[in-house]
Amino acid sequence: MDFKAFKQEAAKAAESLGIKEYELYYTSSEDTDISTFRHEINEFSSSVSGGVCFRCIVDGRMGYASTEELSEAEAQSVVRRAKENASVIENDDRQFLTEGGQKYREPESRKYKLPETEELIKKALEGDKKLYEADKQIIDGSAAGTGVTTVRTAIVNSKGLDLSYEASAAYFMADAVVSDGKEMSDAYKMVFGSYDELDIGAAVGEAVEKAKAMLGYDVAPTGSYPVVFAPEAMTSLLSAFSGIFNSENVQKGLSRLKGREGEKIAADCVSLIDDPFYPGNGVNIGFDAEGSPTETKNVIENGVLKTLLYNLKTANIAGVKTTGNAAKAGYAAPVEIRPFTFYLAAGSVSEEELFKNVGEGVYVTSLGGLHAGANAVSGDFSLQSAGFMIEGGVKTKAVKSFTVSGNFYELLKNITALSDTVKLPRPFGITAFGSPAVAVRGLTVAGK
Amino acid sequence: MITREVCERVLRKAASSGADYAEIFAEHTVDHSIKMIADRVDNISDRIIAGAGIRLFKGLRSVAASTTDTTEQGLMRCAQRAADALGQGSAEISIELKERLFGDIHPIKTVPATVSNAEKIRVLKDGYFAAKEFSPEIKQVTGVLLDVDHGILVANSEGLYAEDRQIRTRISINAVAEHNGETQTGFYGPGRRMGMEMFDSEVDARAVGLKAAQQAVTMAAAGYCPAGVMPVAIGNGFGGVIFHEACGHSLEASSVAYGLSQFAGKLGTQIANPKVTAIDDGTIPNAWGSINIDDEGTPAQRKVLIEKGILKTYMVDKFNGRRMGMPSTGSARRQSYGYVTTSRMTNTFIAEGEDNNDDIIASMEYGLYAKEMGGGSVNPATGEFNFAVNEGYIVRNGKICEPVRGASLVGKGSDVIMNIDMVGKNLDLGTGMCGSSSGSIPTTVGQPLIRVSKITVGGR
Known part of the structure; x- marks a missing residue:
């Protein structure tokens, strides 16, 4: 059965179990991937995947259940399971479902032509x-x-919300x-x-x-140096530490930004922007995973933390308005918080001038092992790096097999300059990270 | 799941454009997890994953297609899509499936779905509050109890029709400690290919919480690890992640078949220190990374990968095995039907050696004792790897001294495996999830205490 029929079955099941407030979140994705080896097509894959998440509020608690099998029996099963799951949840924070009929900014349509x-x-x-x-x-x-990739998402709920979007690209x-x-x-x-x-x-x-x-390549010598991060490396760091701006992490003590809104947390030259409508990203979206309207905002403006990222639940706890940053890591995941296109604003100098200003240091073009070597709670990182030496103000020999270590909270304060061009290494996704090249003073390099 | 007759018709359709091998992989998975944070049950994820993937080979070409629609019509459409992608033609192949029962070497006493949420929450709370109440410095704890009931079916044009049911349970506790304004974390997450009986015989939930909390408190009071090249002793159990990353991935056919491995073309040669014998064994009863059959239907095997430093075999799946002229070693794995199967590890570990553990520490004038490792990653082509050290101590004059935080180890697999010059006697296994092109799969790493004579330590 299709999502429409599944939705009707689930609605019937909800009614018969006395569930008044519920939501269905549907994602379906189609991907085709082709790759070559020695001048021939080696692998071809065409995958269709997706599923439905049903969540409902029962006695003030939110219960979830999901399935990839769209059948009558499963429609009844998810509703029953979600209700059961709600009954053992102890989180009594106020839960929300969005009313239908709100106004959303329409993203500029990007109809990418998909090939045969x-x-x-x-x-x-x-x-x-x-x-x-x-x-x-x-x-x-x-x-x-x-290859080509297409993602479709729909959110419908018992309060008249009915939203959907589709994005695709080659x-x-x-x-x-x-x-x-x-x-x-x-x-x-x-x-x-x-x-x-x-x-x-x-x-x-x-x-x-x-x-x-x-x-x-050579191995970088051990020592403390100024480091210039290329956009690819800086976006890796930004993605590993973006959770520190997540209000849920802040409220639960998993970020050190508690009570810091309005305070200076970064160097004056640093502005960090979250933009759901960033022109360089192939996915623009006018609503978040709870159906709240999305908006562009400065998270850091000239070094000052202006806002954290909120969804309905965390905004209610903090006594502020949601920033429209509710997100799900897959259809079955609980509603969390993520940025959209999250990027450090451009500075005013070229990359060459950054090297010149640094004089002697290391230019890091790639960082590895972020899932292990970056601790999102403490801010500490110690990461496998590759790049080039900066000697006499210019980029010189290649260096590899060294680590760059520091702390992200300190790094934000130690940024000395940013280059004039923002790059998005992966410009297709609800969440994408962007950055210019960034010069940072005093990081520890461990090599030979 | 899908009847033999339907599989036969679907395979015939799939092979109709000239494939010389056709395969259906179908799954029905119940994936359930309970998460606690801020002293409360915060969320339950309760998910049915169901679908099928069809693969075709023609010579050295592979085509894969997947679908969530496992009705016969849905499977036929998926088979047609795969057949069309492979080429034109109207080949007739006869397919007669014979059901095979490989048996189950991983008995399950309590299937997770038969245990109530309330009972699971009781166990999770034991672990959670053991961590939370360990010290006033523990400011936050996250606890997750995960259970997965992964049912698979594999049918192929060679006549195989076989099913397997893989049940796993894991508890993980993440503790956050604060000391003088510094925040550090501790983690422990053991799992088994078992049901809830894991908590009767193998894993004490309270001990899990205590271990995570102890690590967080120790690290919060620790100074930064100094940077530089030094000898490193790596603890047993999860420390085996070093072999997994530095060497294991480069022994997978998915890298070796294309020459994209530091160890391609090295069979029979010495690639490691003679002290090193390494094994990949999918048959260890109830171990986290164990299987009965792999995701191509080949029975699990025990393989000596490296024997006293000599490379003995790679980990091979059917498709990459074609290019290498090698049979499958029961190493084909995929996260689920939507991923394309490739060669992966199961339970991979360095075997016990002959050095006394005390002698290993005593041999170090100055270095690092990496008691607990975090995750890591590698580029299999060049062998460049990195790992995080979750709990480290400075070793001075043969004695374990103060704890240090924020360390990582980087280097090249082919170098580090030569530099493992002492291997101890306390082999243990550790639980992990391994991510690669065919998705995230449960794997075990393991080793006794080992010494690496020199490695770059990232610190500050």
């Missing part, structure tokens, strides 16, 4: 050819990938593996958008250049 499978295959093979032609050091294992990915006979190095670049506009030449060029730059 044959076209995708052609583009993947074309990308593969370009990769091998791009450089003599390219070796087997280099791959081109193409992508191209170049995965370059190079070897100088001794060492191997790899790097990839992914571009999203309308199929016709995917710049595969640029993606191939960037992947190959990045992979080659790391051949014949």
Whole structure:
């Protein structure tokens, strides 16, 4: 059965169990992915996935249950299970469902043209050819990938809310593996958008250049240096620590920003913006996972913490209005809080000028192991890094296999300058992170 | 789940455009978790995951398609999509499925769905409040009790029709401690391929909470770990994550088949210190990463990957095995039907050695004792890895001294595995989730206490 029929069955079941307040949240995604190996299509996959989450308020407590099986029996089962689950919940914070009939800002529609499978295959093979032609050091294992991704979400509830959106895009990915006979190095670049506009030449060029730059690398010397984070590295850090701005974490003591709204928490040059309508992101959305209208806001403005990110429940506890940041990590997940396009605002200098100002230091282009090496509660991080030395004010030799350690709360205060161009390394998703290059004073580098 | 007759018709449709191998993987999973925070039951996630994935091989090409619609019509549409992607043609292949029972080497005494929420909450609270009441410095605790009942069916054009039911239970406690304005966390999360009887015989919920809380309190009072290259002793159990990342991923066929591994082409050669013997064993009864059959229907195996430093075998799935000319080693795994199966680890560990644990610490003039490790990651092509140290201590003149926080270990797998120069005698296993192209799957890591003669320690 489809979602519409499932919804009706669930409504009937809710009524018969005396459930007055409930919501259904539906997600369905379709993905096609194609990849090459040695000039041939090696893997093709086409997946359809998704499901429905039913949640309801019973005696003031919120219960959840989900399923991927859309059948009459499952519609009755989720309703019964959600009610049962609500009965053992001890969280007595006031729970909310959104009334229908609110006004939402309509995002600028982005109708990306999606290709047929044959076209995708052609583009993947074309990308593969370009990769091998791009450089003599390219070796087997280099791959081109193409695909399309479509996500549909709908939220309906017992209070007349009925919202839905759909986003889709095509992508191209170049995965370059190079070897100088001794060492191997790899790097990839992914571009999203309308199929016709995917710049595969640029993606191939960037992947190959990045992979080659790391051949014949050195290990950075141990010490304390100023560090310039490339946008790709800074967005990794920002994504690992974005939870510190989540009001639920703050209320539960999992962030050190408790009671800091209105205070200075970062250097004057730092502004951090959350924008659900950011033009550079392929997904723009006018409502959040609770159906509240979304809005653009400065989270940090010239170093001052202006607001945390709220949903209905946490806003009620804090006595403020929701910022429209309710989010779910998948259809079955509870309602949490996440930013949309979350980015550090651009500064005024070029990357070259950042290097010049730093003089002697390290330029970090990528950070690894963020799920382990970054502690979102304490703010401490110690991360595997790769990049280049900055010597005499210019970018010099490649360095790898070293760590950069610090504390994110301190780092925000120690930012000395930001470059003039914001980049989104992955510009397609309800949540996406962006940053210019960022210079930070005094971080510890452990290498040789 | 899906009858033999339906599977036969779907496989015939799937193979109709010339595939030389066709496979259906179907699943019905009940995924249930209870979360506590701020001393209250905060949320229950209660989820049915159901769907099917069809895979086709033709030579060295693979096509995969998945669907949430497991009616015969839905499966037929999915089979058609896969067949169309593989090519044109109207091949007729005869498929006759024979049901196989591999048996269950992981007995389950209490299926989670038969235990009430109230009973599960009682166990979770034991662990939760053991952590919360450990010290006034403990400011927050998060506790999760997870149980998964993962039913799978695999049918393929070789005639296999087999089912398996994989039940797992895990409790994890995360404690936050504050000391003089500094905040640190402690974590412990043991799990087994068992039902709720895990708490009778294997895991004491209170001990889990205490261990997490103790770690948080110790680390909150610790200074930063100094940075530099030094010898490191890595504790038993979850410390085995070092082998998992630094070496294990590079031994998976998904990297090796494409030459994208630091250990491709190295079978029979010495890749590790002669002190190192490493094993991947999916057959350990009721271990967290154990299986009866893998997600291609191959029975679980015990494989010696490295014997006294010599590389003996890789971990191979059917598709990548074709390119390598190697049979499956029972290593094919996927998170669920929507992911494309590839070679993965099960329970992977460094075997016990001959060094006395006391001698290992005593041998270190100055270095780090990484008692508890956090997670890590690796680039299998180059072997560059990193791990977080959750609980570390400085070793001075052969004695374990003050605790240090914020340490990480980085290096290259092929170097570090050569530098494991002492291996102790207290083998233990640790519970983890491993993420890769075929999704997040339960894996066990393990080792006795080991010494790495030198490794880069990230600190400040």
